[in-house]
Amino acid sequence: MQNPFSKTYDEDQLRMFDFMQGIKFFERLRQKELARFLPAMHRRKYMRDEVVFFSKDPAQAIYLIKSGKVNLTIDVKDTFETIMEVNRGEAFGENSLLENAKRTYTALIVSDEAELIVIPHFAIQEIFESNPKIKAKMMTSLAEFFNANNQRLFRSYRESFGFFSLRQMFE
Template identity: 55%
Template structure:
């Protein structure tokens, strides 16, 4: 039996939900939970070599790539070293899910153009404050993401024969 009180979604909303459901920080959410973010999502276009944010900037938004490619870079002396390339369906700027965080890398558009879904930190905070369940699900995804990154970091350290002092990471 159909529930007459259950919300129905437009075709456009369903497309957004299906896209977000394949994104790491939204994949644990139900459509009704994703709906809470809809009014906050801004679609923004960027051009090649445009800096989306710099390392140490305040983490003011979460980004999800709709098209194009973004490189995440760390600055070493006077140069940038690419750490990761982000493509369609991938999110970055994940520490915008945290309070008072600063960016740990610089994000630069790699492709001729890129289109992003941008969700401001204040909107994430509003959803988190009003729904502890959504907050718990998204922070669990964030913890899993960081855990996987730690595993990759330790594997890279082992394969580099201890080229750097891993203990500095914990100081």
């Protein structure tokens, strides 16, 4: 028998929870915790070649991809080099989970159109302040994400026979 005092969610909310739990930064959260994000979420459509944000912009939101493809690029001299393509069911702009962060890459729409769910930084911080467990779970996922990125970076460095100096990272 279901607890008469437990919150029930409609079909759309349950679908959104399933979608969110498939994304690294939300994977540890229970439905009740995911529900805290629902009022802050906005759907936004983008078209091919639209920039979502530029490198060095303030990190003002995290983006969840409902449909479409986004290239994450870095500026190399006079061109953009793609470092990763992100697709449906993935997120980008993860450093908006941190305070006072700036973007490390440019996000560019590469599909004909893309539907993104935008969760503003200020809303995330309000949720974190009122619920430290949500913050702890999401920060653990963020740390795992950054750790995996570091492992890929170092593997790539080893395979490139040292075309750049890792010491530059710390200067």
